[in-house]
Amino acid sequence: MNTSTKSRRNPRVPARFRNQRGIALATTLLLVVLLTAMSLTMVLTVGSDMLVNGYYGNERGSFYAADSGATLARQAIVTGILSSVPSTFSNTVQPIPPGTETSVQNSVNTAYSSPTTITGPTGSWPEKFMISAITVSAPTCTPSPATYAGSSNYNGKAISCTNLPPNVTGYNYIYPYSITAVGQSQGTEATTLVDAGNLVFNASVSPAAGTVVSFASYGTFIDQYPPCSSPFIAGTLTGPFFTNGAWNFGDANALGSSTKYDFKANTGQANGAVSYWHGNNCTQAASASNTANGTTIAPTFEAQFNIGASSVALPQNDYNQEQAVLDGKGVATGSPNLNSSNLKNSSGTAYPSSGNPSSGVYVPYTVGTGGVKTFSGGGIYVAGNATVTLSPSGTTGQVYTIVQNGVTTTVTVSPTGLGTGTTTIQTGSGAANVIQGVPTMIDPGTGAVTENATMLYVNGNITSLSGPGEYTTAINNGQAVTVTASGNVTVTGDIRYASEPVTTSANQNVNGTVVANADTLIPANNTGQVLGIFTATGDIQMNNSQRDGNLEIDASIAMISQGGSGGWINVGSQINTLNVVGGRIANVAKSGNAITRNIFFDQRFAGGNFAPPWYPSTTVTSSNTNQSAFSAPSVQRLQWYYKSSYQ
DSSP, X not given: OOHHHHHHSOTTSOGGGXXXXXXXXXXXXXXXXXXXXXXXXXXXXXXXXXXXXXXXXXXXXXXXXXXXXXXXXXXXXXXXXXXXXXXXXXSSSOSSOTTHHHHHHHHHHHHHSSOEEEOOSTTSOOEEEEEEEEEEOOOEEEEESSOBTXXXXXXXXXXXXXXXXXXXXXXXXXXXXXXXXXXXXXXXXXXXXXEEEEEEEEEEEOXXXXXXXXXXXXXXXXXXXXXXXXXXXXXXXXXXXXXXXXXXXXXXXHHTSOOOEXXXXXXXXXXXXXXXXXXXXXXXXXXXXXXXTTXXXXXXXXXXXXXXXXXXXXXXXXXXXXXXXXHSSOOOSSSOOXXXXXXXXXXXXXXXXXXXXXXXXXXXXXXXXGGOEEEOSSEEEEESOEEEEEEEETXXXXXXXXXXXXXXXXXXXXXXXXXXXXXXXXXXXXXXXXXXXXXXXXXXXXXXXXXXXXXXXEESOEEEEEOSSTTOEEEOTTOEEEEEESSOEEEOSOBEEXXXXXXXXXXXXXXXXXXXXXXXXXXXXXXXXXXXXXXXXXXXXXXXXXXXXXXXXXXXXXXXXXXXXXXXXXXXXXXXXEEEEEEEEEEEOOOOOEEEEEEEEOGGGTTSSSOSTXXXXXXXXXXXXXXXXXXXXXXXXXXXXXXXXXX
16 A cells, blocks of 8 residues: 555545635636726726816816907907097097007007916916907998988088088997917817907097087986985986986885996986985985995996086977977977968868967968969977877878877878978868978078978877887888977877887897897988977876787987976886887976886987987086097907817
């Protein structure tokens, strides 16, 4: 027996396990390999994530650098253009010198054509940018008003900023621009961003001391506003504001709203102190802001705020408006003599030689050789109370539908040129009376016809004034109209222009261009269309009869005279949204009773030279030496895109 063999075997290990020796080692090695592979996979995954995050971070950093560079360059363009404007400018020379765009473009290109480092907070990515291309094109410049003496031409040439008409009240500049910015964060990643669009600048020229201006030049005018009376409603307030009293501003508690005051144009008051309502407490201060009881009231004034200004003289009466019907001049030293005028009704019956009829519609005309009838004045005279509907006739004409005691009279004005065309008056089913010529405005000094214009004068109350229906045109393109009543005027429905002269919302699309701000002039829509509504002794009342509960009035609305108490008041149901394209001028502030009220100032009225025909005017005495101002520029972004070099 071989004893050495026996010593190598372990008799206690069963025979079936003796062939599995070493499997534990193999298993251990396999687990080690798996763990190594998993660890390697985790390392690769983490490394890949870190690499992706690095690229993403660099990409975002380079994008922000490019975007910041484009913004800095655009602001540098704005600053450069504004720095070229003199501290004061006039209505005879445009404020931004021609060629400014070239010098600004070169200056910005020189400043940013090489990499510029952006210094950020501690720990932020290092960023830099450069402007690889920049273009600032010559602007489109449009003066206001863009028409003169009823024509779009002046001295035989189209009106422009290089062919300025008299009495310019403002300038509108639109500069096309394009900026290409390259941003870089770290490493080689870079982002190219293109920003292109328009930069819009608006300048206003205020009237010089002692200048006669129309009351239409005010977005809001209130004669009687005593100190520490009710706070004015806050909001975005456009057009010039003035009161012969004192403005009353409130905080959130006094207003019942957190809405802020933002005055877009010149604002003034005759009183030497402003009233500030902190809750229920009123404080007066000769300053543009006030802090008391832990609250601060600080209205935003984007133009001048003049405290203690000279009071504005008020119109004494409506004699000039009544006289305008008779002769087109509208200059009266006393009550016009209707009894010896050329007024006749539709049947040709003259206005009575004595006394005044209780009703009737009359127009001024003469009858010449061969029975030719020629219009000889400026409008339409209505004796007694009436309802009036304004509607277009064709593309240029205007219809006045006047109803008295169930009898309807229509007057249709159909111009074919300056002072030419026909005026037709018809009452009921009677024959139409066709008259050669149309109502015109006549220069009192020269006797020359300056524009086609109509004064509708009602010697009584206008119990209903409206257009032909909701959302429909009331005032045709090219029509200049003023409606005057000796009593109240009650507006019962929409009175709209065929073409709106200004934008009525922010970011409005105008002929393919998005306009950022409301109340921006739309030059292409300025056909000279204009409406004024005026009463010297009554109120402008609203009694809305429209189904949607909304109301729009495109007009400058005046209810004002010396010693008067006229105001703008709602006598009907509460109005959902009340929109006015024009302005309001009142003796006193009265309740409008509207959920939402928007007054979009008609920028053509700025400066007081363009206005409804024979509208009441005043002499303005200014205490400011700087009569010119630029409003905050706006940006119309038309193109914005970017791409990265590694995409």
